[in-house]
Amino acid sequence: MTDDDPISLPAHDWPEFPPGLVWLVGAGPGEPGLLTLQGLHALRAADVIVHDALVDGRILEWRRADTQLEYAGKRGGKPSARQRDISHRLIELSRDGQRVLRLKGGDPFVFGRGGEEAQTLVQAGVPIRVTPGISAGIGGLAYAGIPVTHRDVNQAVTFLTGHDQTGLTPAALDWPALARGSQVLVMYMAMKHLPKIADALLAAGRRPDEPLAIVSNATLPGMRVLETTLGTASHDAEAQSMEAPAIVCLGRVVLMRQAIDWMSQLQGNPPRNPDPLGGGARTTG
Structure with a gap:
C-alpha cells in the first residue's frame, strides 16, 4: 500500500497520534x-x-x-x-x-x-x-467453527498459557482446580508441553474421551485443525505434525465444529452432524 493508494477510513473522530506517543x-x-x-x-x-x-x-x-x-x-x-x-x-x-x-x-x-x-x-x-x-483464543477458534461458549455446554471458559517465564509448564497453576472449575479450557502456547498438561488434567479428573481441538495458524490460509480427545491429544498431535502457533481447546464445545465448520460449508460440504450435542437447536429465549 502506498501514499498514492491509501486505505480510506470512514468519517470518524479518530484518536490523535502525537509525536512521542x-x-x-x-x-x-x-x-x-x-x-x-x-x-x-x-x-x-x-x-x-x-x-x-x-x-x-x-x-x-x-x-x-x-x-x-x-x-x-x-x-x-x-x-x-x-x-x-x-x-x-x-x-x-x-x-x-x-x-x-x-x-x-x-x-x-x-x-x-x-x-x-x-x-x-x-x-x-x-x-x-x-x-x-x-485474541486467537476467541477469533482463531471461531474460524475453526468452535464457539468458546455455548449455553448447552458451558457457563464458564478459562484461558491459560502453556508455559511461564521459565519456558516450563506454569508451576503456579492449580490443575485440580482448573479441571473442576471450568467446563472449557482454552490454552495458548501449549504445544511444547501438551503431554504434561494432558497428564495433569487427566490426573485431576478430566475424562480421557473429552473432546479436544488444536487449531494451528488460525485464520490464515494454512490453518489446520485437529479434532481429538484429551487422552490421545499428545499422540495425535505428533502423528499429524501439528505445530505452533496453535490454540488448544478442551471441552464439549469442540463438538460444535461438526455442525458449524463454516469454512468447509462455504466450499460446498454439508455439516457432518447438525446436532452434535444431541439436544436440538434452541430458537427461543
Missing part, C-alpha cells in the same frame, strides 16, 4: 481483515512500527511508504529479542519524538506481554494508548 495495538490472530479500524488508523499514522513475529506481513503493507519497520519478534525455542530491550527501544523512540506503533499479534493484553510493556512505558513517563485486538 507509543500506541499498543492488537493486530488480531492473523487474517489482515481482522485488524480493527482504530488499529488501521494507527498503522497509517505511525512513524515507526515495532512489530511481533505473528503479525501478518500483509498488514504491514498498509503502512505509509516512509514508515520505519522494526522487528521485535519472540518465538519459543528460537533466538528472540529480550523483553527488556524491546521496552527500552520503545522508550528511546518515544523520546526521539517518533509516533511509535507497537503492533502485537492477537490482543496485547492476552498473554502478549503488553501489560509489562505498558507498565514500563508509564514508569518511564512515556504517554501510551492501547487498542485491543481479536
